[in-house]
Amino acid sequence: MNEPSVMTSGAPGSSAGQDVAQRSANHAAPEARRPPAPFPLTVITGFLGAGKTTLLNRLLRDPALSDTLVIINEFGEIGLDHLLVEQAGDDMLVMTSGCVCCSIRGDLITTLEDVLRRRDNGRITPFKRVIIETTGLADPAPVLHTIMYHPYLMLRFRLDGVVTLIDAVNGAATLDAHEEAVKQAAMADRLVIAKTDLLEGEAGARASADLRARLSRLNPGARVIDAAKGEATPAALLDAGLYDPERKTLEVRRWLNAEAFSQRSEGATAHHHDDDGEDHHHDHGGHEPRDVNRHDARIRAFCMRSDAPIAPAAFDLFLELLRNAHGPSLLRVKGIVALDDDLSRPVVIHGVQHVFHPPARLPAWPDDDHATRIVFILRDMDPAFVEGMWKAFAGVPDLDRADAAALGNNPLAPTKTGLLA
């Protein structure tokens, strides 16, 4: 059986290539020594009034979610949304101490630790899944960081996915006006458009198609779902993570969805879909915001593909540099990477801003394509910069750029004993 916790186990900051196969082998250990499987955790986000509570209400009526614990975060003193969610009691927690992206992060840790303790001690219904509904103003990143980085929570929870609600009527205006809304859409695994039933006639159909196209440009890898058409089912929204509990396998291809992104390959002419939806065979350099969708113009989504395997140490450095120097720009990074120490066993990576799961080694490639593929959703960052950095660390020759050997073995670099030593 494959390791279900591939993306959630291991210590923060550990180096590339932690061995999933080895940890899978641990599964042969007696039942008592097995760590409990981590609970899938879904984050539902979306701007104020987008339809989060309505969707949650509908989902909770489905028997597939009967063992779900819901945590609702409220902005402000009094939580009201729990009055709207029809199912209450043990399975529902309302956090009222503030916005999830600011003061509440510590509270979220305490809440999650507390529910685990109560569950482990048999004091609450044994939930099998957790859904967090964030306030409409929330940046989803800190919630994701909580379970990707906290040493205990990352053992007990695995991020199943981020579901972002967008209002079909006000969504475009909200995206124009609020950068947070764009970030929520760019970070999603599933994009749910609510209220399409309120759109009428040809103009409505056009507005709906425009919104879909805009969301797909912002976040090509996320599936777009129409709630009013009944598409927002548990099957469509849940189990969006790397681990497929149904098949008990790692669904790397589905999770990565690299095919949905425009590709940038080493040696090829830079090529990506820009925010205006046109293909461009050149780069725009600094990517200054320049059109009406000024927030969208800051987002760049692309897949970097490389046939050159990289040394584990060089890959660690590449990730470290990206994380430390450009963390705020990395809205979402997912990838499968060929390391040159073992070409048959790639590593998977997953990052949200400066927080990355420890890279985890897979027992084998998921398909015949053995190239490195990393999908990036960047804000205020040029894809060409990331690609250039990759080429430098992977040792891919490029015009006007020092290669890895030159970077690491420069005879003119200062030494302790001076240049003539």
Ligand SMILES: Nc1nc2c(ncn2[C@@H]2O[C@H](COP(=O)(O)OP(=O)(O)OP(=O)(O)O)[C@@H](O)[C@H]2O)c(=O)[nH]1
């Ligand atoms: N017609 C229609 N109305 C909807 C739909 N989804 C939500 N609504 C309505 O939109 C309003 C806001 O929905 P909520 O589910 O409360 O939105 P929310 O995102 O939880 O709102 P906040 O918690 O305030 O951020 C409510 O009046 C809902 O009845 C939909 O698909 N169609």
